[in-house]
Amino acid sequence: MTVPDDFLHRFRLERAGVHGALVRLDEAWRHIHGNGEYDAPLAELLGQTVAASALFTSAIKFDGRLSIQLRDSGALRLLFAECTSDGQVRGIGRRDDEQAKARVSLEPGAHLAITIENSATDTRYQGLVPVEHGDLASAFEGYFRRSEQLPTRLVLAATGQRCAGLMLQQVAAAGGVHAGDADGWNRAEHLLATLRPDELLELPPEDLLYRLFHEEDIRLQAARPLAFGCTCSRERVADMLRSLGHEENESVLAEQGSAQITCEFCNRRYVFDGADVAALFVDEPPATAMPTRH
Ligand SMILES: [Zn+2]
Secondary structure, three states: OOOOOOEEEEEEEOOOOEEEEEEEEOHHHHHHHHOOOOOHHHHHHHHHHHHHHHHHHHHOOOOEEEEEEEEOEOOEEEEEEEEEOOOEEEEEEEEOHHHOOOOOOOOOOOEEEEEEEEOOOOEEEEEEEEOOOOOHHHHHHHHHHHHHOOOEEEEEEEOOOOEEEEEEEEOOOHHHOOOOOOOHHHHHHHHHOOOOHHHHHHOOHHHHHHHHHOOOOEEEOOOEEOEEOOOOOHHHHHHHHHHHOHHHHHHHHHHHOOEEEEOOOOOOEEEEOHHHHHHHOOOOOOOOOOOOOO
16 A cells, blocks of 8 residues: 555654644645746745645644735745645745746745635634745744744745645643643754754655654654645636626627636636626626616
8 A cells, every 4th residue: 555645644742742743745746836837946935835734724623724825025926825624735826927037035024924714604814924034934933923822843845846844833731831841842842953854855754753753752643635626616716707897707708709717726717608707797787777868
């Protein structure tokens, strides 16, 4: 039996009082990577963001999704990754056409927006994180420090072939006392600092955790599979077309014969012909009002 290479593992270091999550994306990442034109720096940023979005869903206990979007970062026009609670990931990165030759990087002043949507209650929560030190991992650590008041450590890695992430967080216990022994968090943090990117990307999960934490009494939970998946649908595209208004749609129809929308995440194509467009606005009064008599 082959071990799936797209997974999320949760684990606990009992002695240290630390819980963690390990994510690796292989086929799913190659699918995302293959959908765009990514040079190495942009692929690295996007892969790390996709891995982080999957890592953060490990703590979500409801049906929904979590997305990460980078804003205001120089030549980078768009960087977005999303993971659903049932393990579907998607992502996209786009550079500014005007700055095609500029190297994309995390600029000072850039922000990350982390959005969590609960589909059962139809509620959204959004947090904004500044990218202060030029790397994603430390920006996310700052986010958890502020939002959950728990020490958090994160390592992210990505190549064109794979992306991966490992996160540690101190377990909160009653009365503000941490769950493990006094030196537990310190130890776990120092051990994590010895992890090399190639180990994070390549080692089987059991071997990786054993190599780092073999003295810490590791409890590894069963892997949760991850896969590429897009949440686009004909209904969503219909909503988008409706929001453009009847007139705008009519002018597209007059020019092109049909409205054609291609999803940038999965390349699925949606075609709305004249009858489809008319059906979108069936509840609306006709666009041109009847002339009134004076
Ligand atoms: Zn799609």
